[in-house]
Amino acid sequence: MNVAILGYGTVGSGVYEVLHMNHSYIAKCAGNELNVKYVLDLRDFPGQPVEKVLTHDFNDILNDPDVDIVAEVMGGEHPAYEFSKQAILAGKAVCTSNKELVSKHGAELLALAKENNTNYFFEASVGGGIPIIRPINRSLTADDILEIRSIINGTTNYILTRMRDERLEFDEALKEAQENGFAERNPAADIEGLDAARKTAILASLVNQTQVECDDIYTEGITKISAVDIAYASRMKAKIKLISLIRRIDGKTYACVAPLMLNKRCQLYNVDGVFNAVMVKGNAVGDLMFYGSGAGKLPTASAVVGDIVEAAKHRHINVVTIWEPEILKLANIDELVYSFFVRIPAAQAEKAKERMRIDVIVDAGIPGEFAFVTEPMSGSEFKERSGGLDIISRIRSELDR
Amino acid sequence: MNVAILGYGTVGSGVYEVLHMNHSYIAKCAGNELNVKYVLDLRDFPGQPVEKVLTHDFNDILNDPDVDIVAEVMGGEHPAYEFSKQAILAGKAVCTSNKELVSKHGAELLALAKENNTNYFFEASVGGGIPIIRPINRSLTADDILEIRSIINGTTNYILTRMRDERLEFDEALKEAQENGFAERNPAADIEGLDAARKTAILASLVNQTQVECDDIYTEGITKISAVDIAYASRMKAKIKLISLIRRIDGKTYACVAPLMLNKRCQLYNVDGVFNAVMVKGNAVGDLMFYGSGAGKLPTASAVVGDIVEAAKHRHINVVTIWEPEILKLANIDELVYSFFVRIPAAQAEKAKERMRIDVIVDAGIPGEFAFVTEPMSGSEFKERSGGLDIISRIRSELDR
Numbered sequence: 001m002n003v004a005i006l007g008y009g010t011v012g013s014g015v016y017e018v019l020h021m022n023h024s025y026i027a028k029c030a031g032n033e034l035n036v037k038y039v040l041d042l043r044d045f046p047g048q049p050v051e052k053v054l055t056h057d058f059n060d061i062l063n064d065p066d067v068d069i070v071a072e073v074m075g076g077e078h079p080a081y082e083f084s085k086q087a088i089l090a091g092k093a094v095c096t097s098n099k100e101l102v103s104k105h106g107a108e109l110l111a112l113a114k115e116n117n118t119n120y121f122f123e124a125s126v127g128g129g130i131p132i133i134r135p136i137n138r139s140l141t142a143d144d145i146l147e148i149r150s151i152i153n154g155t156t157n158y159i160l161t162r163m164r165d166e167r168l169e170f171d172e173a174l175k176e177a178q179e180n181g182f183a184e185r186n187p188a189a190d191i192e193g194l195d196a197a198r199k200t201a202i203l204a205s206l207v208n209q210t211q212v213e214c215d216d217i218y219t220e221g222i223t224k225i226s227a228v229d230i231a232y233a234s235r236m237k238a239k240i241k242l243i244s245l246i247r248r249i250d251g252k253t254y255a256c257v258a259p260l261m262l263n264k265r266c267q268l269y270n271v272d273g274v275f276n277a278v279m280v281k282g283n284a285v286g287d288l289m290f291y292g293s294g295a296g297k298l299p300t301a302s303a304v305v306g307d308i309v310e311a312a313k314h315r316h317i318n319v320v321t322i323w324e325p326e327i328l329k330l331a332n333i334d335e336l337v338y339s340f341f342v343r344i345p346a347a348q349a350e351k352a353k354e355r356m357r358i359d360v361i362v363d364a365g366i367p368g369e370f371a372f373v374t375e376p377m378s379g380s381e382f383k384e385r386s387g388g389l390d391i392i393s394r395i396r397s398e399l400d401r
Numbered sequence: 402m403n404v405a406i407l408g409y410g411t412v413g414s415g416v417y418e419v420l421h422m423n424h425s426y427i428a429k430c431a432g433n434e435l436n437v438k439y440v441l442d443l444r445d446f447p448g449q450p451v452e453k454v455l456t457h458d459f460n461d462i463l464n465d466p467d468v469d470i471v472a473e474v475m476g477g478e479h480p481a482y483e484f485s486k487q488a489i490l491a492g493k494a495v496c497t498s499n500k501e502l503v504s505k506h507g508a509e510l511l512a513l514a515k516e517n518n519t520n521y522f523f524e525a526s527v528g529g530g531i532p533i534i535r536p537i538n539r540s541l542t543a544d545d546i547l548e549i550r551s552i553i554n555g556t557t558n559y560i561l562t563r564m565r566d567e568r569l570e571f572d573e574a575l576k577e578a579q580e581n582g583f584a585e586r587n588p589a590a591d592i593e594g595l596d597a598a599r600k601t602a603i604l605a606s607l608v609n610q611t612q613v614e615c616d617d618i619y620t621e622g623i624t625k626i627s628a629v630d631i632a633y634a635s636r637m638k639a640k641i642k643l644i645s646l647i648r649r650i651d652g653k654t655y656a657c658v659a660p661l662m663l664n665k666r667c668q669l670y671n672v673d674g675v676f677n678a679v680m681v682k683g684n685a686v687g688d689l690m691f692y693g694s695g696a697g698k699l700p701t702a703s704a705v706v707g708d709i710v711e712a713a714k715h716r717h718i719n720v721v722t723i724w725e726p727e728i729l730k731l732a733n734i735d736e737l738v739y740s741f742f743v744r745i746p747a748a749q750a751e752k753a754k755e756r757m758r759i760d761v762i763v764d765a766g767i768p769g770e771f772a773f774v775t776e777p778m779s780g781s782e783f784k785e786r787s788g789g790l791d792i793i794s795r796i797r798s799e800l801d802r
Contacts (some may be wrong), residue, residue, distance in 0.1 A: 011589060014685075018543050018685045019543075021684070021685070022543060022544065022545050022684065022685065025545055026542065026543060028610070028723065028724070029542035030542070031721065083481075123540065129683075129685070129686035129687065129689065130689060131532075131536045131540035131541065131689070134535075134536070134540050135532045135536060135540070137705075138535060138539065138711060139524065139532035139535050139536070139705075139707045140532065140703070140707060141427065141706075141707050141711070142419050142420075142423060142428035142429070142702070142703045142704075142705075142706030142709070142710060143423065143703050143707075144422075144423050144426055179491060209429070253454070267671065267692065269442060270668065270671050282530075282703060283422070283423065284415075284419045284422070284423065284530070284691065284699040284700065284702060284703035284706070285530035285693065285694065285699070285700045285704070286530065286694045286697075286699070286700055286704035287693060287694070288530065288531060288532070288692065288693035288694075289690070289691075289692035289693065290689075290690075290691060290692075291668065291689065291690035291691075291692065292686065292687065292688060292689035292690065293686065293687045293688070293689075296687075298685040298686070298687070299685065299686045299687055301543070301685060302541070302543045302544050302685035303540075303543075303686070303688035304543075305542075305543030305685070306539075306540045306541060306542050306543045308543070309542040309543060310539060310540075310542070314722070320432065320714070322429065322430070352531040352604045353786075
């Protein structure tokens with residue numbers, strides 16, 4: 001069987017490398033040799049082995065009936081959407097790492113794949129190399145999934161880990177992450193939470209079997225987290241993590257991405273650096289966690305190639321994934337109950353004590369400040385009680401768990 | 402579609418419960434309603450709902466062409482083997498939690514299922530509710546799997562956790578585990594490591610795609626671990642865990658089950674109580690961990706029912722799992738390199754210092770003893786150097802990692 005790779009960037013070159021490196025084992029699993037017939041990229045790679053299979057024209061791939069499987073690892077919405085659609089219409093299977101495309105057009109491309117007796121697979125779109133999409137679709141089918149809590153952005157987890165371990169400010173940690181290749185030159189999508197929100201939309205769509213829009217997901221990034229916040233967290237033996245939450249209760253679905261203080265009883269507390277983890281709570285299976293490299297060339301390529309093998313085993317047989325196009329209306333996350341960690345000017349301490357239902361006062365030796373953790377309350381109650389306080393920082397916390 | 406459940410014990414009653422509790426969601430995933438038509442058990446359950454579908458005769462199930470899927474959750478080799486074989490020969494899919502049967506007859510039953518265009522699934526046989534079999538077979542197909550390290554026996558992990566947290570002796574912790582239902586009245590298979598060895602054999606067979614015999618796996622249980630060993634471990638900020646190891650290197654496969662001292666940099670350090678976790682290292686994906694409830698009624702039933710759904714989606718379509726019957730010869734684990742934690746009488750301290758390549762001397766305030774951790778060395782070297790020492794306790798350790 002023949003594979004075409006769209007895009008020879010980090011992931012694409014990884015897919016090329018993995019298909020060569022593990023060629024014979026992959027052939028055994030797939031029941032067929034898998035050869036890279038084309039690599040599509042705008043650039044040339046003179047002198048590199050990939051040169052022999054390089055094309056600048058997608059039509060070479062589309063019109064070649066010998067291409068069975070297309071790995072779309074170019075990223076972005078366009079032209080990835082058009083290429084994927086045309087490939088599926090031509091009966092080719094498409095495997096992708098493109099979370100933007102999957103979160104926006106997953107339902108449509110899955111339906112199209114079903115109509116054309118082929119497959120659209122996207123294991124690499126969430127959690128990099130961690131198997132999570134297929135386990136949800138193919139293994140956890142006996143469970144009503146009540147909650148998914150995850151760390152699904154490696155860049156922000158690296159930054160928060162370095163801020164804590166080395167007492168860095170956000171800007172310093174971001175700069176270090178960029179220097180080490182863990183953050184892009186334009187890091188907005190990561191640090192503002194958009195990347196995590198896209199992945200959350202994909203997971204929420206799968207567990208609800210219908211479309212959850214990324215734009216409907218309440219999203220806070222980590223740009224406002226300061227070294228002082230981290231110092232308070234450390235004082236409480238807690239860590240601050242950017243957590244994606246999906247909670248399904250009483251027929252409602254909540255979804256959000258926001259920084260959260262976690263104590264060490266939570267398994268996600270131990271997920272540091274660029275690692276990702278996805279915790280799934282089912283009504284039968286209880287708590288599960290899937291942990292691994294959430295990004296990086298070879299781990300992400302491993303997931304794409306795993307999909308390619310699955311596509312090879314299901315040539316012209318659609319593997320059903322239920323994801324209807326109807327948009328699910330998410331519930332208001334202000335209904336969710338948290339403890340809240342809050343910093344205010346010391347002058348407002350008495351006012352806060354009167355109004356905030358304080359559970360613990362936290363002293364991290366920061367002059368001029370009063371900091372505390374509230375008793376558990378809904379976001380609405382918090383907003384009502386905290387009106388009039390000059391909040392320096394407010395972070396949801398699960399320290400009572 | 403109709404399901405028959407063989408055995409109405411803990412897992413069987415869980416399968417019955419999950420199929421009813423999540424009936425409509427399961428029907429959606431399976432593309433068909435799944436009804437329990439028979440439950441086979443020797444006992445009667447007067448007044449219970451299960452009574453209506455109860456039978457004492459396996460032939461009722463075997464000869465009913467309306468039974469599509471059989472859940473074999475009776476445990477033990479016989480008659481589970483005969484029942485499974487007959488069901489497969491009759492074209493029925495069989496889903497099981499029976500690690501003894503799978504480790505001994507998996508290759509044969511898979512081949513038989515292939516010949517008869519049906520399936521033999523066994524997700525629940527390793528790690529209870531944790532999806533691990535299908536991820537290995539269906540997701541990690543792009544990777545050469547270099548290592549699997551796991552905690553796959555909940556009973557022993559519970560005992561070791563309680564010994565550490567409450568400073569109990571082994572016998573006390575075992576008694577407590579039995580009282581709480583986490584250990585069987587005859588706990589030998591768990592505490593001697595046999596249960597973990599069976600699961601290790603299954604995992605090792607899958608990653609090698611050929612038979613690994615349970616009896617060939619070097620197995621040490623936890624019966625010799627004492628409160629003093631745990632005290633030394635705590636002194637070194639380490640934990641002792643019963644670890645199943647599969648390592649594949651230079652064309653050789655090593656497999657063993659033995660207590661291991663782990664430091665907190667290892668993700669398995671945080672796996673406590675009855676929880677299980679399986680770490681998989683692939684040459685592309687790097688380190689992954691799958692964590693969750695390794696036993697218990699509903700978690701194990703979740704895995705069995707997940708298999709039932711997969712069987713329903715693949716009625717008369719064999720999902721290929723490569724597991725050849727040829728027996729793999731395992732390499733000698735004495736070639737593996739560890740640090741070794743050792744306790745000897747104080748009188749032999751000088752002798753040990755001369756001979757043992759000591760890395761760290763450990764003082765936990767135990768009179769009359771000398772304890773240390775060696776530099777990394779092979780098991781053979783350790784045996785050679787330690788000959789003549791009156792070893793009180795010797796535990797492999799990975800404290801240098």
